[in-house]
Amino acid sequence: MCKTARLERFFAATASIAKTREEDQLLQAVISSAQEVIEAEAASVLLLEPDGKHLRFAIATGPRADKVLEVYVPVEGSIAGWVVTRQRPLNLPAASEDPRHFSGVDDRTDIRTQSLICVPLMVGEEAIGVIEAVNKHDGRSFTDEDCRFLQAIAVQAAYALKQADEARRRREELAQLREQMAAEEFIVGREGGLAEVFEIVAKVADTKTTVMIRGETGTGKGLVARAIFRASSRYDRRLVTVNCANIPEELLETELFGHAKGAFTGASGTKKGRFEYADGGTIFLDEIGDISPKLQTKLLRVLQEQQFEPLGSNHTISVDVRVITATNRDLEAAIAEGRFREDLYYRLNVVTIEVPPLRERREDLPEMVNHFLKKFSLEMNKRMFTASPEALEVIHNYTWPGNIRELENAIERAVVLGEGELLQPSMLPSHVQGKARDNIFAGETLEEAQRNFRRWFIAKTLAAHDNNQTRAAETLDIQRSYLNRLIKQLEIDKLVGR
Numbered sequence: 142m143c144k145t146a147r148l149e150r151f152f153a154a155t156a157s158i159a160k161t162r163e164e165d166q167l168l169q170a171v172i173s174s175a176q177e178v179i180e181a182e183a184a185s186v187l188l189l190e191p192d193g194k195h196l197r198f199a200i201a202t203g204p205r206a207d208k209v210l211e212v213y214v215p216v217e218g219s220i221a222g223w224v225v226t227r228q229r230p231l232n233l234p235a236a237s238e239d240p241r242h243f244s245g246v247d248d249r250t251d252i253r254t255q256s257l258i259c260v261p262l263m264v265g266e267e268a269i270g271v272i273e274a275v276n277k278h279d280g281r282s283f284t285d286e287d288c289r290f291l292q293a294i295a296v297q298a299a300y301a302l303k304q305a306d307e308a309r310r311r312r313e314e315l316a317q318l319r320e321q322m323a324a325e326e327f328i329v330g331r332e333g334g335l336a337e338v339f340e341i342v343a344k345v346a347d348t349k350t351t352v353m354i355r356g357e358t359g360t361g362k363g364l365v366a367r368a369i370f371r372a373s374s375r376y377d378r379r380l381v382t383v384n385c386a387n388i389p390e391e392l393l394e395t396e397l398f399g400h401a402k403g404a405f406t407g408a409s410g411t412k413k414g415r416f417e418y419a420d421g422g423t424i425f426l427d428e429i430g431d432i433s434p435k436l437q438t439k440l441l442r443v444l445q446e447q448q449f450e451p452l453g454s455n456h457t458i459s460v461d462v463r464v465i466t467a468t469n470r471d472l473e474a475a476i477a478e479g480r481f482r483e484d485l486y487y488r489l490n491v492v493t494i495e496v497p498p499l500r501e502r503r504e505d506l507p508e509m510v511n512h513f514l515k516k517f518s519l520e521m522n523k524r525m526f527t528a529s530p531e532a533l534e535v536i537h538n539y540t541w542p543g544n545i546r547e548l549e550n551a552i553e554r555a556v557v558l559g560e561g562e563l564l565q566p567s568m569l570p571s572h573v574q575g576k577a578r579d580n581i582f583a584g585e586t587l588e589e590a591q592r593n594f595r596r597w598f599i600a601k602t603l604a605a606h607d608n609n610q611t612r613a614a615e616t617l618d619i620q621r622s623y624l625n626r627l628i629k630q631l632e633i634d635k636l637v638g639r
Contacts, residue, residue, distance in 0.1 A: 168200040171272065171298040176202055178294065179258065179287045181274035186262075186298070187214060187221050188270035196221050196270060203275070212245050219243040220259050225268045230260040230292055234282035236275075256282045260292045262299040272298065335502065338365060338494055345492050346372035351444065353429075353489050354467040356496030359544035362467040365496055366425040369465060378422030381415045386428035394436055395452050404453025414451060416443060420460040429489065430470030430481065437482045444488045464489070499541040499548060504632075506536055509545070513552035514564060525556050528564035530600040530633075535566045538593075539573045596631040599624070603633070 168186055176184040183203025187196040194216055201209040216222035220241045224231055233239055236257035237247070247254055255276050261268040272295050277283055345352055346369050354362040363382070370380045388396050395404070399414030415424060426432075432440065443449050448459050466489050475481035499506075510528050518525045528536070541547055551570050559568035566574055599617070606612040610628075614621040627633070 165200075168302075171294065171301075172200055172202050174294055175272055175274050175291060178290050179274045179283065180278045181258075181283075182276035182278060184272070184274045185209065186270060186272055188262075189216075189225055189268070196225065199270070209246060214243050214245070220257065221271045221273065224259045224261050224271050228261050228263065228268045230258070230288055232283055232285065232288045233257050233259075255280075258283045258288050258291050260288065260295045262295050262302065264299050264303050269299065269302070335497070335505070338496060339368070341492065341494050342368050342372065345369065347374050349463050351463075351489055351491045352465045352494060353492070354465065354494045354496060356467075356469065357498050357544055358469050359546035360496040360498055361545050362469075362496055363425070363427060365494060366427075366465045366467060370423050370425075373423065373463070375422050375463060379419055380423050380425060381419040382425045382427065383415050384427045386431040390433050390436075393432065394439070397436070398439065398449050399451035399458075401451055401454035401456075404451070411451070414449075416449060416460055416462055417458055419462045421462075423463040423465060426464065426466045428468060428470075429466040430468040430472055430475060434480075434482070437485050441482065441485045441488060444485075499544040503537055506548075507533055509548060510536060510552060510564070513549055514556065517553050517556040521556055523556055524562045525559060525564055526562070529566070530603065532564045532566045532569065534597050534600060535569060535574055592631065595627070596633055599627060599631065600633050603628075 171186055172184040175181065183201065185201035185203075186199045188199045189196055190213070196214040196216065196219075198210045198212060198214075203209075214221050216225060218241065220231060220233070220236065220239065220243065223241050234256050236242055237244075237254045242254065257276075258274045259271050262270045262272060272291060274283065274287070274291055277287075342365065352366075352369060354365050356362050366382075367380065370376060383397065385393060395412060395414065397414050397416055399412045399417055402411050439449060443460075443462075444464060447461060448457050450457055472481050472486055472490075476483050476486055507528075510533065511526070514528065515526050517523075536548075543550075551573055552564075554570060555564055555568035559565070599613075602616055603610070603613045606616065610624055611621055614624040617624065619627075
C-alpha cells in the first residue's frame, strides 16, 4: 500500500472512531481500523480487568475470533501485560519465540502468531488496555511505521473509549435518578394509605419469595416492585422489567426466553431472553394476567425448576431469578373461566401486596401535589411550588380514576399552562374541576355533606386572609379558639399547608 493510500485510510479510520459513541460499535471501529491500516491478519483490543492481574479480550477479529473472547491473559508473563505495565509499545518480528508470549491464545485459534505489534491504550497517565495486531498479510514483519500508525489509532481509541464510558455512566446515573424520583412520588405519604404496603415490602424484600402486586392502573405497582428490588440483596444485579400487555403474544415467548437461530422466519441469529438477562437478579412481569396459556405453562416450569429452553433450541438454560409480578385483572375470575392456570396462580401469589387507589389515599394528596409541583417547576424553570387551598379542595374532592398517573399529568399540565406562583383550581383540567364540583357535597349522609361544606368554606376564608386565624374568625363571626378547634377537627391544616 502506498503512503498516500495508507494516510487516507488512517484519516478515514480515525474519523470513524471519533464519531462513534456506543462502546460496542467503537471497539468494532477500532479493530477494523487497526486491521485495515496495518494490513494485519487479525487485531484485538484487550482491556485491563479491575483486579489488575488479567486482561480480557473486549473484541477480536480473525479466524475463530469468538474463541479468543473466552481467554483471559495474565498481566504477569504476557506481551500485553508487559506493554500495559511498562506503558510502551512492542514490535516483535518473531513474537511466538519471545519468552513473554502467552500461548493460550494460539491454542484456541487457527492463527499462529508470528509478527505482532502491541501498543498501550493510555488515558492520562494510566494504561487501560492494549491494541494488538497479529501477522502482516503478505508474511512480512511489521515496520516501525506500522507501529506509529497503530499508536496514533490507540490515542484516538483511548480518548473515544473514555468518552463512551463517561456517557454510559451519565446514562446510568440519569436512569438511577429518574428511578429515585419515581420512587419518591410513590413513597410520598407512606405513613398514610401506604403504611401497610411498605410494611410488607420491608418483610419480603430480602427474600427470594415470589410477590404479586395488585391494584388499579396507575396506582404505582411498578414503583412497589422497584422498592422491593432496591431493598433486596440483589440490588447490585439487574432488575429486568417486562410489560406483558405491550408485547404481541407471538413475540412474548422469544422476548422472555430467547430463541435459537432459525427458530422462525427472520431469526437470523440467536437472541437472549429477559430471564437469561435477569440471571442473578430480579424480573418484574407487569400485567401478568395477559399472558397466553402456552406461556403460562413455560413460566410455571421456570418458577418450579429455574430452567427453560429458548424457542427452537434443545439447550436447557438454568437461571437464578427472583420473580415479581403485577396485575390489575381479576385472576380468580380468569381461573374460574379457564383462562389462567390455578397452579401458576399459587406459584405467583405466595405474597400479595394490594396497592390502594388514590381515592383511598386522600390524606397523601397535599404532599403528593406539592411534590409534583416542585418536580415540574424545576424541570420547566418555574416557581409554582405550592397549591392554593381552593385547588387542594378541588383535588381532594375528585375521585382520580387514573390514580397517581392522572394526578401527575394534571399537575404537569397546570405547571406548563399556568401563570403565577400558586396552583389555582382554574389551572386544573376541566373534567377534574367539574367532577370535583359534582362530588364536593356528595356525602352519603347530611352530616358528611355539612362537614364537606364547612371544611371548604373555612379553608376559603382562611385563604382570603392569608391564613390569619384572627381575621378569619372575625369574618366568620366565631371565636378564634373555636376556629382553631375546627381547623384541627376538619383537617383544614392539610389544605392550607400548615
